[in-house]
Amino acid sequence: xxxAVAALAMLAMGLxxxxxxxxxxxxxxxxxxADLDGFAALYDQRRIIAVREAIALRAASGxxxxxxLMDRQxxxxxxxxxGWPEGLARQGGGxxxxxxxxxxxxxxxxxxxxxxxxxxxxxxxxxxxxxVDDTLAxxxxxxxxxxxxxLLAAGGTGWLAARWVMARIGRVNALADRVAGGDxxxxxxxxxxxxxxxxxxxxxxxxxxxxxxxxxATHHLSDTIAHELRTPLNRMVQRLARLEGxxxxxxxxxxxxxxxxxxxxxxxxxxxxxxxxxxxxxxxxDLSSVAAEVWELYEPLAEDKGLLPRAEVASGLQVLxxxxxxxxxxxxxxxxxxxxxxxxxxxxxxxxxxxxxxVLRLADSGPGLPAGLREEAFDRFTRADRDRAxxxxxxxxxxxxxxxxxxxxxxxxILPQTARGLTVELAxxxxxxxxx
Amino acid sequence: xxxxxxxxxxxxxxxxxEDDAExxxAVAAAVRDLGCTPVHRDTLDDGVAEAxxxxxxxxxxxxxxxxxxxxxxxxxxxxxxxxxxxxILSALGRAAQRVEGLEKGADDYLPKPFEPEELRxxxxxxxxxxxxxxxxxxxxxxxxxxIRLKARTVHVKLTHVPVSPKEFELITYFARHSGQTVxxxxxxxxxxxxxxxxxxxxxxxxxxxxxxxxxxxxxxxIQTARGEGYVFAPLPGAG
Numbered sequence: 001x002x003x004a005v006a007a008l009a010m011l012a013m014g015l016x017x018x019x020x021x022x023x024x025x026x027x028x029x030x031x032x033x034a035d036l037d038g039f040a041a042l043y044d045q046r047r048i049i050a051v052r053e054a055i056a057l058r059a060a061s062g063x064x065x066x067x068x069l070m071d072r073q074x075x076x077x078x079x080x081x082x083g084w085p086e087g088l089a090r091q092g093g094g095x096x097x098x099x100x101x102x103x104x105x106x107x108x109x110x111x112x113x114x115x116x117x118x119x120x121x122x123x124x125x126x127x128x129x130x131x132v133d134d135t136l137a138x139x140x141x142x143x144x145x146x147x148x149x150x151l152l153a154a155g156g157t158g159w160l161a162a163r164w165v166m167a168r169i170g171r172v173n174a175l176a177d178r179v180a181g182g183d184x185x186x187x188x189x190x191x192x193x194x195x196x197x198x199x200x201x202x203x204x205x206x207x208x209x210x211x212x213x214x215x216x217a218t219h220h221l222s223d224t225i226a227h228e229l230r231t232p233l234n235r236m237v238q239r240l241a242r243l244e245g246x247x248x249x250x251x252x253x254x255x256x257x258x259x260x261x262x263x264x265x266x267x268x269x270x271x272x273x274x275x276x277x278x279x280x281x282x283x284x285x286d287l288s289s290v291a292a293e294v295w296e297l298y299e300p301l302a303e304d305k306g307l308l309p310r311a312e313v314a315s316g317l318q319v320l321x322x323x324x325x326x327x328x329x330x331x332x333x334x335x336x337x338x339x340x341x342x343x344x345x346x347x348x349x350x351x352x353x354x355x356x357x358x359v360l361r362l363a364d365s366g367p368g369l370p371a372g373l374r375e376e377a378f379d380r381f382t383r384a385d386r387d388r389a390x391x392x393x394x395x396x397x398x399x400x401x402x403x404x405x406x407x408x409x410x411x412x413x414i415l416p417q418t419a420r421g422l423t424v425e426l427a428x429x430x431x432x433x434x435x436x
Numbered sequence: 437x438x439x440x441x442x443x444x445x446x447x448x449x450x451x452x453x454e455d456d457a458e459x460x461x462a463v464a465a466a467v468r469d470l471g472c473t474p475v476h477r478d479t480l481d482d483g484v485a486e487a488x489x490x491x492x493x494x495x496x497x498x499x500x501x502x503x504x505x506x507x508x509x510x511x512x513x514x515x516x517x518x519x520x521x522x523x524i525l526s527a528l529g530r531a532a533q534r535v536e537g538l539e540k541g542a543d544d545y546l547p548k549p550f551e552p553e554e555l556r557x558x559x560x561x562x563x564x565x566x567x568x569x570x571x572x573x574x575x576x577x578x579x580x581x582x583i584r585l586k587a588r589t590v591h592v593k594l595t596h597v598p599v600s601p602k603e604f605e606l607i608t609y610f611a612r613h614s615g616q617t618v619x620x621x622x623x624x625x626x627x628x629x630x631x632x633x634x635x636x637x638x639x640x641x642x643x644x645x646x647x648x649x650x651x652x653x654x655x656x657x658i659q660t661a662r663g664e665g666y667v668f669a670p671l672p673g674a675g
Contacts, residue, residue, distance in 0.1 A: 230527040231456065234549035238462040241552045254551070261549060262635050268530055269632075296602060297628055300641040324531040324631050331634050338636075 005154040006147065013143045020139060024132040028111050032127045033097045036113065039125070040095030048121055052078045066110055066126030072119070084124070090116045102129070109133060168197040172204060184212045216275070233261060266397035270380065273325060273404035282409070284431055285321040287358055288313050291351045294330040298338065306343025307364075313351040317358045319428040325405045332398045333362045333424055341366035345421070357412070357427040365421040374415060378403040402426075448472040448493040448563060451520065453483030455501050459548065463496050463525065466555045470563065480504045488516030494562045499526035499537075510541045521562045525550065531631040553664035557619045564613060576611045578670035581655050583611055592653035602627070603646045610658065610668035619665035 042050035048069070055067045056078035068079030076083065091099050093116050100113050103126070112126030171188055178186035187205055192198035237257060243250050292313050302309040319326075330349075337347055341364050350361040369377050376382045380400040406413040406426050414425040450467045454460040455478045464474035472493070477483040480503030487495055495513065497506040510522055521543040526533070529547020537545040543565070544558050574585040582591045588604050590597045599607065605627050610618060620639040624630045643666055647658040657670035 230529070230548050234456075234462075234527075235458050237549040237551055238458065241462075257549075262633060265530065265633065272530060272532070293628065294630075297630070297634075297638050297642070300645060301636065301638050304641055322532070324535060327630055328531070328632050331630070331632070335634060335636055 003154075006151045009150045010147055013146065017136070017139060017143065021132075021136055024135060025111075025129075028127050028129060028132060029097060029100070032100065032111055032113065032125065035125055035127075036095045036097055039123075043095065043117070048077075048117065048119070051117075051123070055079055064128055064130075066105070066112060066124060066128070068122070068124040070122040072121065074122075077121070079124070081124070084122055088112075088114050088124070090114045090122055092116075093118055168193075172197075172200060175204065179208060184208065184215055218271075229264060230261075233257065263397060266401055267380075269325075269328070270397065270401050270404045273401070273408040282320045282322055284318050285323045285326060286316065287319045287321070287326065287360065287428060288315050288317045288351050290323055290326045291330050291349065291360055294327050294334065295349050298331070298334040302334075302338050302341075302347050305338060305341070307338065307341050308344070308346045309348075310346065311349040313349065314353065317351060317353060318431040319358055319409065319411075320431050321409045321428070325408060329402050329405045329426065330360070330362075332402050336398055337362060337364040337366065337422070340364070340422075353430070354427075356430060358430055360426045360428070361423060363418070363421065363423040368418070368420065368422045369415075377415075378413070449491055450474055450559070451483065451487055451492045451495045452476045453480065453487075453495065453501065453506065454478065454498040454525070456498070459498075459525070462552060463555065466552050466559060467496075469552075469556055470559055472559075472563070478502070480506065480509050484509055484512050484516060487513045487518040487520065490518060492518065492520040494559060495520045495522050496559075497522055497524050497542075499524060499528050499533075507537050507540050507542070514541070521565065523558055523562060525555070534631045551664065553617065554619050554621060557617045557622060557665065560616045561613055561618075561622065564616065576608075578611065578614065578657065581650070581657055581670045583607060590650075592650060592655040595653055597649050597653045599646065599649060602642065603649070606642060606646055607650075607668075610666070614668050614670065617661040617665050617667050622665070 039051055039054065042054050052069055055069050058065060059067055059078060059080045065080060068081045068084065069077045070079075070084060071077050074084070085103065085105065088101075088103060091101070091114055095115075097113065100111055103110050103112050105126075109129035109132075110126040111129055112124060115123045117123050175186055175188055187208065188201055192201050237254075240250055240253055240257070292311070295309075295311050295313070299309050299311070334347075334349075341347060346363075346365045348361075348363045350359070350363075352359055352361075373382065378399045381396040382399070402424070403413055410429050412425075412427040414427065416423050416425060448471075450472050452460050452463045452467070452474055454463060454476070457478075460476050460478070464476060467474040475486065475492075477486050478501075480501040483495075483497070483501075495518070497509070497513075499506040501509075506524060506526070513520075513522070522541070523544045523546060524537045524542045525546050525548060526537070527548045534545040534547065543562060546555060546558055574587075576583040576585065580593045583589075584591075585608070588601070590599050590604065590607060606623065609623065609627050621633065623639050623643070624634070643658065650657055655670065657668055659667050659669055661667045
């Protein structure tokens with residue numbers, strides 16, 4: 001854009017320059033023609049003598065002119081030059097302007113007519129083109145300056161406009177990032193501008209309001225369902241406890257009910273963690289000690305199952321979080337890993353600071369995620385077919401809860417590609433020293 | 437154990453503040469199972485007024501009641517002069533809500549739906565806490581099983597039983613609730629400070645290890661309680 005404007009300006013200025021140059025040359029020609037006409041008139045009256053007198057008079061005036069009249073033997077009769085310029089051809093014998101020629105003398109250009117008057121008298125008349133060249137040089141400098149100014153102005157205007165547009169788009173982008181990060185209540189501050197950008201922001205806001213309301217309604221519904229179901233479940237549990245006999249049936253029913261309750265609880269925990277995203281309520285938590293405690297709880301279970309558990313926990317890593325939720329995440333991941341791994345599989349927990357984040361990593365050498373389940377493994381109720389086939393129990397909510405709790409803490413949930421098994425990484429934002 | 441005689445003469449009274457009749461009846465049944473007398477109130481205001489009359493060892497308090505939230509009412513109950521221990525029994529049973537209830541002064545928090553055994557274990561622990569004498573030395577002795585709190589050591593028949601730090605906390609918790617059924621949930625909450633149900637037998641593995649160590653040393657102090665948990669019964673016939 002700026003380049004096109006500059007190119008147009010340059011073209012216009014180029015045309016202007018040619019025009020001025022032509023006009024100035026024409027003016028010099030006209031002056032030379034006038035001189036020639038004057039000398040022609042003198043020549044008509046008294047031939048060489050008159051011309052010689054006129055030239056001598058003009059030369060004496062000291063004007064910066066090129067005048068020279070010589071005799072047949074090459075002696076100077078009158079003029080401003082000491083002799084005929086070397087290599088200058090004499091063209092014709094009249095007092096007409098054509099043919100004229102440009103010569104260089106004293107370091108600048110002259111428009112000159114070189115003649116040999118009848119009888120062998122060389123005559124040279126010339127006008128300095130210095131004023132023309134000076135004017136053109138001035139013009140060129142002026143144009144160059146102007147061109148630079150145009151380029152700067154065009155570039156500057158373009159940059160400002162782009163910056164303004166980018167800033168407006170950047171606002172919407174930043175908002176989209178915050179929403180993608182889980183903060184559904186994020187909105188742009190300040191009034192909307194009365195332009196297309198303002199309209200875009202208004203539309204984005206309306207869209208977010210709708211999503212947020214739907215989301216809230218969904219959460220509220222799942223909370224209400226879970227709470228309302230607790231009352232009848234509670235009665236069932238109480239009545240079941242009063243049953244006499246049929247121990248086995250009662251035990252199985254109790255176990256089923258416990259499983260159902262756990263499922264409600266997991267759903268509640270997920271919706272709560274999701275609803276709380278971006279909100280407050282987090283306090284400094286020692287990630288290292290929570291991870292170590294939960295690890296300590298599960299390690300014997302892993303050992304009993306024949307796994308090779310190994311933990312490497314850097315001490316004192318603080319994050320902003322909820323102790324119970326973090327413990328739940330670690331417990332869910334460990335529970336999951338122990339469930340799928342078999343004797344001889346390794347199970348390694350690492351807690352360390354990597355790349356400016358506190359990273360909790362659990363790596364196992366078990367069967368890993370089935371192909372095609374990587375993306376949805378963390379969705380609610382996702383269970384691999386092979387689990388059902390192998391009779392592995394679960395409700396498919398454990399990893400969904402892991403994802404919800406990770407998001408609640410602003411932690412990135414990563415599943416690095418590994419040759420074997422499953423590795424899950426949670427990268428928590430580092431809690432600033434002494435800050436909350 | 438001298439308290440038992442007075443217990444039999446004057447049964448402990450337990451106040452139940454609960455608006456759901458079915459739940460209240462189940463709680464009352466559990467209270468009677470423990471040999472205590474239940475008193476039921478179904479609104480918060482009535483309950484707070486009743487608590488102020490005094491004489492209650494434990495108050496079982498619901499959260500979502502006509503008249504307000506039980507957790508918020510705890511301060512009023514305390515202000516009324518009641519020294520009763522408070523067990524919150526609520527459908528608001530998620531970890532965060534439990535932690536909130538405990539932080540605001542509840543002595544225990546049991547989510548609904550609950551199993552009667554769990555409630556009984558909790559109530560028994562609270563009743564016990566009310567009478568437990570402050571240990572003025574660091575030795576807890578149960579026949580030939582000795583636990584030294586400062587040295588954090590366990591001896592059976594004068595033989596040292598090596599236990600991990602967690603196993604020591606586990607046996608100490610058992611010892612403090614000697615003779616009572618202790619549920620897995622209680623162990624998770626009190627020994628591991630975890631307020632969620634991991635849904636696996638993680639606790640059993642730890643108790644199993646401790647139990648084997650004790651058994652190898654000749655003590656059968658830890659026994660499985662039918663259905664719901666464990667009993668620490670180091671002395672034959674005790675508890």
